[in-house]
Amino acid sequence: MQNFVFQNPVKLIMGKGMISSLKDEIPSDRRIMITFGGGSVKRNGVYDQVKDALKGHYTVEFWGIEPNPSVETLRKAVELGKKEKIDYLLAVGGGSVIDGTKLISAALLYDGDPWDLVLAGRRITETVPLATVLTLPATGSEMNNGAVISRTETKEKFAFYSNYPVFSILDPQVTYTLPPHQVACGISDTFVHVMEQYLTVTGQSRVMDRWAEGICQTLVEIAPKIRENQHDYDVMADFMMSATMGLNGFIALGVSQDWATHMIGHELTAIHGLTHGHTLAIVFPGTMNILRKSKGEKIIQMGERVFGITSGTPDERIDATIARTDEFFRSLGLTTRLSEEGIGESTIVEIERRFRERNVHFGENGDVDGVVAGKILRDRI
C-alpha cells in the first residue's frame, strides 16, 4: 500500500424524492445561479422539482452548458454570475453541467479569463459554494473535485481541479427517461473509471481491489437488466451508486492509478466529438492489450473475479479477459472500433503529434507517450 491522504467532505443525499431537500440545504439568504444543460430536465420533471424546492430563494438560471463543456459557454455564465452577485451555484445535470459549474465556481472569484484557471494546472480552492442535482450517472463529478473543460476554438480538453460540491442530490428516478445511448456511455465511463484506479499491478490493497471489482461485477450484472427495463428503481439505484462510488476516491486509497485511456479518449472527443464514455469503450481494450506485459497479472485477476475466467495459460486468460471486456462494451450497444466511427490513421497521427508536442507520459508507469498511444489506437482500428 502506498501512503495517502484522503478527505471527501461531500454530503450525499440519495433516494426517492430527495430533490425537495434543496430548500433546507441551501441557506435562504443566498443568491443562487442554477446551471443547466439542454431542456431534458423540463421534460422529466426535474426542473419543476428544483424550482418548487427553491421557492422563496433568489435564483437566476443559466442554460446551455453543453456536453464537454466549453470555456466559451462558461465565460457567459461567469459574466452573468458576476453581474448578479451570485454566491451559490446549483448544477442540475450530468457530469458536463457539473464540471462546467466547477469552473464557474472558481472563475466567479477570479478577475481574468476562466481558461487561465484551467491552464494553471493546480487545484483552485477559492470558489463559490457549489451543490449538484445529478441527472446522469457517469462521471462521478457529483462527489469529487475534478472537472474536464474544453476549448472549442483550439480543440483542446484539459482536466481542472477545484473544491468538492457541498452536497449532491441523487434520485435514481431521474434516470428512467435517459436516452439509452447516454446510459450506455455512463456505464462504460463508470467501468473505465474503476479500471483506471484498478488495472495496474496486484498486491497493493486487497480491500481496494475487492471494491473496484465489486463495482464492475455490479455493472456487468445490471447492464442487461437496464437494457431491458430502465424503470427498475433498485437497478437504477445500483447504477447511480456505481457511478458515484467509482470516482469519489473510495476505491483509490493507497493504490497507483493509470488514466492513460482517459487521456487518449479525451483527444478522440476533442477531435471528433464522440461521447466521452464511448471513446473509453473504444480505447480501453487497446490499453489492456498493448500494456499486457506490465498489467498482465492484474488483467488475469480481473478476468477471474469480474468475468469468471479461470482456465488457460496466462496469455490465453489475458486474451479472454480483453475479449470479454470488449464484448461487455458492445453488449451496451456501443461500437468499440475506430473504423466503426470512420476514424483512421490521420487521427492517430494527429494524437501522436499532440502527445509528442506536449511531451506527455501517461499511465501508472509514465510510459504512455505519443508512440504508445499510437500503438493503442492502431490496436483498435
Place this chain on the structure above:
Amino acid sequence: MQNFVFQNPVKLIMGKGMISSLKDEIPSDRRIMITFGGGSVKRNGVYDQVKDALKGHYTVEFWGIEPNPSVETLRKAVELGKKEKIDYLLAVGGGSVIDGTKLISAALLYDGDPWDLVLAGRRITETVPLATVLTLPATGSEMNNGAVISRTETKEKFAFYSNYPVFSILDPQVTYTLPPHQVACGISDTFVHVMEQYLTVTGQSRVMDRWAEGICQTLVEIAPKIRENQHDYDVMADFMMSATMGLNGFIALGVSQDWATHMIGHELTAIHGLTHGHTLAIVFPGTMNILRKSKGEKIIQMGERVFGITSGTPDERIDATIARTDEFFRSLGLTTRLSEEGIGESTIVEIERRFRERNVHFGENGDVDGVVAGKILRDRI
C-alpha cells in the same frame, strides 16, 4: 435501496511515517490534551513519534483510559482539560481511547456530569476538535462519530454519538507489536461490524453487498498470514484498512442494519469484562442461527461469496456458513462458546432481565428482545 444521507468529513492520513504530519495538521496555537491508554505506546515508539511531531505545541497528557472506557476515568480527564483550558484533543490509542476522548470532547463544553451526555440519547455536536493516532485496528472509531462508554459502578455500557475526528493518522507499522489476542479481537470486531451492516436481506444494494463481502474476503485471506507474521506491512495495512472501512459508513449506504449481536455482546463485556471483539465471536454465530429464517437468503449469499459454499439445500448451506464463521473465529485463537469462558445460565437470565426491563427491540426487524437474546445466548453455550 433505502433513502440515505451520508457525509464523512474525516481526513484520513495513512501510511509509513505519517505520524510526523501531526505538526502540520494541528494549529500551533492550540492547547492540546493528548489522551492515552496504558503504556504500550511508550514501548512501541508511538509516544516518541507523537511528542517529536508536537514539539513547539502546548500539550498536556492524560493517561489511563482503559479498555471499555469508563465515565469514572473520563470525568478526571474532563476536569484536567477544563483546568488547562484545552481546546484540542489528540487521542493516541485504540478504539477505547478514541471513544473515551469523544466523550471528553463533548464534556469539555458541558457544565454537568459527562454521563448525562451519554444518557441524552442524541448526537452531541458541540465539541472540542478531536484528532486521533490509531494504534489498534478494530472499532473504526477513528473514522466515525460513535463511541461506547461504560459506567463501572452500575455495569452499564451505552453508545454515544458526537462529531467525527478532524483527522486520523494510521501507520500500519504500529500494529507490528500488538498482542496477538488484541489482533484477533480486532479482526473479529471488524468482521462483525461488517456483518451488522450486511447480514439482513438480499437485494438492497449490489455495490454495498460486494463491498461488505470484499472486506470479509480480505479478513479471511489475511487472518492466517497475520497469525504467521505480524510484521508484513502490506498485510497489516490491509487489516488496518479493513477495520477503518468496516465502520465509517462506506458500506452502509442505503441498506438496513442489524447491531443485535453488538448489543448482546456489550452486556457480556459489562458483566464479565470480556474483550468486545471476543464477545462478538461468541454471540454472532448464534444470531445467524436463531434468525436464520429472516436472514437465510443473505446467509446463503455470504456463504457463497465469502466462504465459497455453493452446494447443498438452503438449510445445509446456512448450517455450513454458520459453521465456517465459527471456525473462522476459532482460527483466530478465540473461544466461541460461553461455557469456554465459564459463562452460563445465570448470565443469560440477567441479560434477558436487562433487555426486558429496558424494553429493547434490536435488529433490523426490531425483533430481538430479551426472549430472542436468551435464545441466541443459549445457542452458544
